[in-house]
Amino acid sequence: MKELIAQGAESVILKIKRWNQYFVLKWRQSKPYLSKDIDSQLRKTRTSRECKMLSVARSLGVPTPAVYAVNLDDYTILMDYIEGVQFKQLVNTLPENQLKEFCLEFGRSIALLHKGDVVHGDPTTSNLIVDSKSRLWLVDFGLSEMNATVEMKGVDLHLIYRALETTHWELQESMLEDTIKGYSDFLGKEAKDILSRMEEIRERGRYH
Ligand SMILES: Nc1ncnc2c1ncn2[C@@H]1O[C@H](COP(=O)(O)OP(=O)(O)OP(=O)(O)O)[C@@H](O)[C@H]1O
Ligand SMILES: [Mg+2]
Missing domain, CATH: 3.30.200.20 (Phosphorylase Kinase; domain 1)
Structure with a gap:
């Protein structure tokens, strides 16, 4: 089969x-x-x-x-095989509090990677699968890298920003906020430099 x-x-x-x-x-x-x-x-x-x-x-x-x-x-x-649905396809069907939970979890997963000096490389909502127990799985690691620097982690966060901006424009603000919250809550002080690098990368993109 x-x-x-x-x-x-x-x-x-x-x-x-x-x-x-x-x-x-x-x-x-x-x-x-x-x-x-x-x-x-x-x-x-x-x-x-x-x-x-x-x-x-x-x-x-x-x-x-x-x-x-x-x-x-x-x-x-x-x-x-992960039995479930792409997070991307669920976003518009979820009640606000559940969407929030998944975004917090998404942020936490990215933080776990970054804490281990790993970047995902393509952190979009289609590379997340939600299973029947509401567990969030991360797939598609073909662009992932080890020994990640602050710059690489900043880019990873920037890619999340871009993905939310282009795919979920009406919910992007709250989704980004919750994802970043999950990320920062987990990483603590370590998150600060990476978040400011993300801002910097966004600014660079704006003027070039
Ligand atoms: N192990 C898995 N179990 C269930 N579904 C999966 C699994 N791996 C991938 N999928 C589904 O297939 C889709 C495409 O897979 P994936 O993202 O790995 O490939 P891709 O986007 O073509 O990757 P790449 O960017 O490396 O070409 C995923 O978004 C997910 O919905
Ligand atoms: Mg993919």
């Missing part, structure tokens, strides 16, 4: 059944506009990076799918 559950810009997400259990097979497709060598290199790097960073994030306490296998010759990762 194989079921296509998502087809992104870069990859195909298949739900498969093995050992009487569901898994996700994430397969990075080729990009026809890239040369063969660059295309293969990029798919390889992103696949191995994602495999590694899913586990690193998990070890930092962030809910991510466990990885069972990786194949760098066909650019695939076999991981847990």
Whole structure:
């Protein structure tokens, strides 16, 4: 049994059944506009990076799918299937207090990563899955990095800002506020420099 559950810009997400259990097979497709060598290199790097960073994030306490296998010759990762709905699709259906809780949790998860000097790289609401127990899972670690600097963390927060701004414009203010609250409450004093760097990055973007 194989079921296509998502087809992104870069990859195909298949739900498969093995050992009487569901898994996700994430397969990075080729990009026809890239040369063969660059295309293969990029798919390889992103696949191995994602495999590694899913586990690193998990070890930092962030809910991510466990990885069972990786194949760098066909650019695939076999991981847990998370039964749930993209946070992006839930946002407009949630009561205010629940939306707030999820945003606080989103901020906390990003803070857990940053505390471990890891950035997600693509922290959008479509890379968050809410399961039936209201647990928030983080996916899509192909752009994630270790040994992150304050600048890289500031960029990560800026990307959240941008994602909320473009996808949830009518709720962006409260969502951003709650996400930043979850982030700062968890990180404490450490958050200060990163938040001011985020502001700085926003200003830079405004005048260039
Ligand atoms: N392990 C999983 N379990 C359930 N659903 C998943 C899982 N992984 C991904 N998905 C779903 O598939 C969608 C696309 O996956 P993902 O974000 O990893 O790929 P993508 O956006 O194409 O990634 P990339 O930016 O690396 O190309 C996710 O938004 C999520 O809804
Ligand atoms: Mg994605």
